[in-house]
Amino acid sequence: MLEVKDLHVSYGPVHAVHGVSFAAREGEVTVVLGANGAGKSTSMRAVAGFHKPDSGTIELDGRSTFGLPAHKVVRRGMALVPEGRKIFAPLTVEENLRVGGYTASRSKADKTMQDVYATFPILHDRQHSQAGLLSGGEQQMLAFGRALMSQPRLMLMDEPSMGLAPTMIDTVMSSVKAMAERGIGVVMVEQNADAGLELADTVVVVTRGETVWTGTAAQAREDKTIVHAMLGEAALDGA
Template sequence: MLEVSDLHAGYGNVEAVRGVSLSATPGKITLVLGANGAGKTTTLKAIAGLHAPTDGRVTLDGKDITGLPAHKIVKRGVALVPEGRRVFAPLTVAENLRLGGHTASRSAFEKTLAQCYEMFPILSERRSSAAGLLSGGEQQMLAFGRALMSQPTTVLLDEPSMGLAPVVTDSILATVRQMADSGIGVLMVEQNAEAGLDVADEVVAVARGEVVWSGPAAEARNNASVLLAFLGEAALAGAGD
């Protein structure tokens, strides 16, 4: 289980994350909602070791991983799928996956690769194709697969549906649900709140770098704090109509 307690992080004199506390439980999806600039991506980067927190604590299965380098955090079991997918465009699908599993033993690598191709048949079909030639949805699948190759217990997803058509978004988020159902803990930042709420178990609403509400996804849809965090003041006026 990934637990984040009173996390602070910023850029220079600007504090983007102000005491965020949340968790990602094996087998469940925790959805992080908030407007642009709320500190969501900074939170994920601080957890993943890509941005040094200034205060707070991150633990994985009770072991402190706060501020460790990114490669050590990956080895501990936390994988990040960044915003915009960030696949290595000139490399083939197979080469991208190989990079994701570079820390695994040969036997573990082969087993995980087979599981990845089973989950994403299109990647098996396109294994010799350059990643840059894949569609947006296929690249997102490749980004998922690359993360899963490290055999994580927790996956951090930053805007997995960004730039994708609605029908593709539905497929991608169904895959996220499949990941969680396999026992992985998922912490997901997602701008498409409606689609995200359809698959999430828990919700954390963030505004101005602070958690303003957290609870079951079933209770999030009609909560004023969630609407305010995600849509701003106009949402509250609409909710009362």
């Protein structure tokens, strides 16, 4: 459903991404592994329309979304769950969800919100709480919920497990799996190779701004030493 080929993205003179390629399929999880500064977030933000790419192709169901602004990308069915969650701390849980549903009519948003609450009952319990008061794991659920409000067919998730306690990481990973099982295509950036491999159908390794390896999760497990070598020290944490 999503095909990204030879993506190049710069920050002024800094050519941060130069040759990132990956694909995503309905109901499957593509995990993007890479060390700090490899260009994972830059790639996700560019694909989601938050940063204009220089060149390459980005196609969703055969139609280009290259260079479209984020609100148009969302309407095409692709939503980003950003690095660091970026929830609106002073707003309530429900207000955060409304922000995510801004492209839909009020009645449609209300219905989608009920679906989100059914998926994440904790958000229902905390609907009137200020989002900034939620735990890290709950904030991640809210970030997922806010993205789900646009009824995406594809979700880009940038390090959803970052900064969470191990038990919370398991909960978050189960949620990611559940979203894929509902048929959503998932692209998940992850720094921990082992956590990522647990969930992945396809694995993409990005090193210094380029895709250097793509394979199935089974191949990545077999080639674990190779994958780890490409990732460097970062991948060895927790291995």
